[in-house]
Amino acid sequence: MPGNGALGFAVFAQYAAFRMPKNIVVVGAGQAAAQAVETLRRKGYTDALTVVGDEPLPPYQRPPLSKKFLAGSFDRDRLLIRHQAHYDEHAVSLRLGRRATRIDRAARTLTLDDGSALGYDALLLATGSRARQVRVPGAGLQGVHTLRTIADVDTIRAQAQPGRRAVIVGGGYIGLEVAASLRELGLEVTVIELADRVMNRVVCEPVSRFYEAEHARHGVRIRLGAGLAAFEGDTRIRAVRCTDGSEHPADLVIVGVGAAPIDELARDAGLACDDGIVVDEYCRTTDPLVYAAGDCTNHPSARYGRRLRLESVDNAFEQATSAALNLLGIATVHDKTPWFWSDQYDLKLIIVGLSQGYDRIVLRGDPATHSFSACYLRDGELIAIDTVNSGRDQMAARKLVAARVHPDPLRLADISLPLRDCVA
Numbered sequence: 013m014p015g016n017g018a019l020g021f022a023v024f025a026q027y028a029a030f031r032m033p034k035n036i037v038v039v040g041a042g043q044a045a046a047q048a049v050e051t052l053r054r055k056g057y058t059d060a061l062t063v064v065g066d067e068p069l070p071p072y073q074r075p076p077l078s079k080k081f082l083a084g085s086f087d088r089d090r091l092l093i094r095h096q097a098h099y100d101e102h103a104v105s106l107r108l109g110r111r112a113t114r115i116d117r118a119a120r121t122l123t124l125d126d127g128s129a130l131g132y133d134a135l136l137l138a139t140g141s142r143a144r145q146v147r148v149p150g151a152g153l154q155g156v157h158t159l160r161t162i163a164d165v166d167t168i169r170a171q172a173q174p175g176r177r178a179v180i181v182g183g184g185y186i187g188l189e190v191a192a193s194l195r196e197l198g199l200e201v202t203v204i205e206l207a208d209r210v211m212n213r214v215v216c217e218p219v220s221r222f223y224e225a226e227h228a229r230h231g232v233r234i235r236l237g238a239g240l241a242a243f244e245g246d247t248r249i250r251a252v253r254c255t256d257g258s259e260h261p262a263d264l265v266i267v268g269v270g271a272a273p274i275d276e277l278a279r280d281a282g283l284a285c286d287d288g289i290v291v292d293e294y295c296r297t298t299d300p301l302v303y304a305a306g307d308c309t310n311h312p313s314a315r316y317g318r319r320l321r322l323e324s325v326d327n328a329f330e331q332a333t334s335a336a337l338n339l340l341g342i343a344t345v346h347d348k349t350p351w352f353w354s355d356q357y358d359l360k361l362i363i364v365g366l367s368q369g370y371d372r373i374v375l376r377g378d379p380a381t382h383s384f385s386a387c388y389l390r391d392g393e394l395i396a397i398d399t400v401n402s403g404r405d406q407m408a409a410r411k412l413v414a415a416r417v418h419p420d421p422l423r424l425a426d427i428s429l430p431l432r433d434c435v436a
Contacts, residue, residue, distance in 0.1 A: 033133035033301075034059045036339060037122055039112045039277065040138035041065025042074065043325050044306030044332035046093040048136055051336035053102045061104050062130060064122070066111040067161060070096055075325055077165050078189040078268075079355045083196045084169070091162065115281035117299055134301050134339055137278055137289060138332060141271035141307035141323060146181065150243030156265045159190060168266065174198030176263040179252045181240055183210035185354045187268035188223065191232050192356040202233040202260050204240060204252065214352075214363060216370075219386050219398050222379040223356065230357060235260070271323055273308045286310055288321040293345045295335035303339060305331040314347050316366060324352045349414040358382075362406045365396030365413040376405060377427045385409075385431075392418045397431075408432045 036052065036059070038045045045063050052061060065071070072091040080086035099106050107124065114123040121129045143158035145151065157168050172178070178194050180187045183205030191201045203210070209220035210227075224234055239255035243265065251259045273288035284290040284298045288310035295303045295311070306328040310321045327350055334346035354361045359382065370388035377384030385405040388396040394417050397409040408431040412419070423434040 031133075032057075032059070032341065033339060035131060035133045036061050036136065037130050037132040037134075038063045038136045038138055039122065040140055040274075040306070040308070041067060041069075041071045041106070041108065042138060042140045042306065042328065043071065043093065044138035044140070044328040044335075045136075046071035047329050047332035048138065048305060048336045049099075049102075049104055050094075051333050052339065053104070055337070055340055055342075057340060058103075062107060063099075063104060064107045064110055064112050064124065064130070066109065067163075068109045069162065070094060070099060070106060070108065072162065073325075074160070075353075077162065078159055078186050079193060081162075082159075082165050082169065082172075082190065083193040088162070112277055115277060115302070117281055117302070120301070132301075134303065136332075136335055136339065137297070137302065137304040137308060138306045138328075139274040139277060139289075139304075139308045141273050143267070144270045144272050146240060146267055146269060148240055148242050150245060150249070153243050153245045153249045154247055155245075155249035155263065156243055156267065158267050159186065160271075168264065171264045172197050172199055176200070177261050178202070179204060179260050179262040179265045180268060181252070181265065182268035182270070183207070183234065183236075184213070184268060184270065185211065185352075187266070188227065188356055189354060190266050190268060191227060192230070195230050195232060201231070202235065202252075202262075203227070204235050204238045204254060204260070206237065206239050208236050210234065210236075214367070215361075215398050216367070216373050216386050216388070218373070218375060218379065219361075219400070222384075222400070223359075223361075226357065226359060271307065273310075273321060275308055278302075278304070278308075286319075290319075293347060294338045294343065295331060295346055296338070303335045305335040311346060315349060320350075320366075322350050324350060326351050349410065351410060358401075360401055362399045362409075363396065364399075364406065364409040365394075367396035367398075370395060372421070374421050374424045376425060376431070377402065384427075387419070387424055389419075389421070394419050405431045 071093045076086045111125040123129050143160045177200045180203045194201050241253045241255045244251040253259050275285045275289050278289045279285045289304040291304050291309050291311050307323045313320050330348045331346050334344045337344040352363045367388040372389040374387040383401040385402050386398040399406040417435045419434040
């Protein structure tokens with residue numbers, strides 16, 4: 013049995029003998045699916061491998077959708093992670109434009125929306141997440157959009173003519189990236205955010221205020237503490253009304269209020285779900301023949317001492333790699349230090365680690381220079397770092413946060429010192 017010594021045997025002790033699956037089916041066609049397929053083939057898996065995706069395209073990158081692709085500076089062909097020829101060459105069967113509707117765990121079959129069924133020895137769920145909807149009057153009006161797929165962007169771009177008025181609901185990553193992209197296209201943009209600052213769930217106040225000022229400098233109007241009351245119009249959006257009674261004229265609206273895991277297939281199959289498909293540290297669901305990876309999962313983190321559901325390309329990449337290795341009997345724990353990024357105008361924000369629970373912030377550099385970092389400490393430990401246009405800090409941050417170092421706060425604040433030299 014393949015494995016990493018005693019750990020491998022312990023992990024797969026529930027099986028009388030580990031048997032390599034002869035037929036692996038992957039549900040979902042995003043970053044996690046693409047990475048799982050790459051890992052399986054690279055590690056020598058030569059048996060049947062099928063990917064089921066409900067969009068007509070092979071797996072593609074999603075981060076550029078709200079950024080360069082929306083702004084028109086990133087070609088559609090470059091979005092594809094691999095082209096069809098690559099999957100053909102590696103004998104990967106793509107069932108695209110098909111939605112998985114049912115898992116029969118007893119029969120080990122996956123039913124698709126055309127009535128066909130695929131047998132499997134092992135199943136990997138990489139179903140991702142979908143944009144959250146808002147339930148207010150007028151939500152179904154023409155011109156009200158979410159942004160999650162290439163088709164969404166195509167629809168938005170067709171309506172995003174210079175001089176038109178766009179209202180973005182939500183001041184998180186997606187909302188602000190869309191705001192920046194639409195400003196580049198020449199639209200008038202208003203962002204409505206319920207909280208008292210943008211990106212309030214993921215960055216500290218100094219970083220939020222910096223981004224608010226930058227968007228204002230580019231002509232974006234940001235309304236903070238503004239609750240959404242309704243979308244106004246007859247058949248098409250005309251204005252967005254807030255709970256304070258204010259109205260904001262709109263020719264189009266993009267709702268960016270977060271994402272929800274796509275876990276219905278797993279729920280209907282009786283697999284444990286709780287804000288995503290529940291998996292263990294080896295990416296296994298409550299059925300040992302069904303694994304899951306990416307945005308759709310809720311996984312344990314020894315590093316943070318709690319369960320996490322992470323929406324990031326990095327997590328999809330790393331967790332899918334771990335899942336593929338475990339499918340091959342190579343016992344691999346998934347517990348990486350997460351990182352995220354956001355491109356807005358000429359600003360690259362990279363977040364390493366999770367900052368929740370910090371008790372001290374140390375700034376490195378002056379935000380006015382457009383290159384600085386915010387370091388988050390808890391009981392002296394460096395738990396996360398936000399870097400803005402600071403590649404040097406960002407590269408060091410990934411190693412230091414993972415190593416759980418205790419930097420000297422005074423040295424940490426000294427931008428003349430390399431970040432790696434600030435450890436006490």
